[in-house]
Amino acid sequence: KAGVTQTPRYLIKTRGQQVTLSCSPISGHRSVSWYQQTPGQGLQFLFEYFSETQRNKGNFPGRFSGRQFSNSRSEMNVSTLELGDSALYLCASSLNAFGNTEAFFGQGTRLTVV
């Protein structure tokens, strides 16, 4: 059974640009959540999507957005990139709405903003 797949694995972008990250959940999983991981802040929740609807949102600026498609695949977009956006972005999928089942994580996308 394939796990959670995130693409690309690595990205280098320039300040002011925008970036789109992709996450394919485990087959049959309907919930996808996104996290930002940095050495100083640890893992911080960005948002969760369930059945194409944003179900929950963390405390991040509006430059961070996401969406989920009918096949449960999800994308995360960051506009007007800042140096502080450099981080490992992790996606997790779970069978049902997040509070009810455990989450399985992908390998992450390492974003570097220069």
Add this chain to the structure above:
Amino acid sequence: EDQVTQSPEALRLQEGESSSLNCSYTVSGLRGLFWYRQDPGKGPEFLFTLYSAGEEKEKERLKATLTKKESFLHITAPKPEDSATYLCAVIDNTDKLIFGTGTRLQVFP
């Protein structure tokens, strides 16, 4: 404000030397507590879910326990391959997953 605190930040053990990692939490309406293992450059790997005080779960050399204020991850006779960062996370009554900053475990042969 919901908070998860893990201690110690780092732990060095000799192979076979058992120890415990701590996760203390203050959260509105705990719906579940999770333990994950994370290796460098990889995403967290799910280990355990605990839902109520008194609950215990075991997997190989690991055992997780839960009280009303904290959880412990006991590592019995660890091996070098147990070296990783162990993350604790809680789900509050808004269904947000809140992570601690982790305990970095190193096990030496």
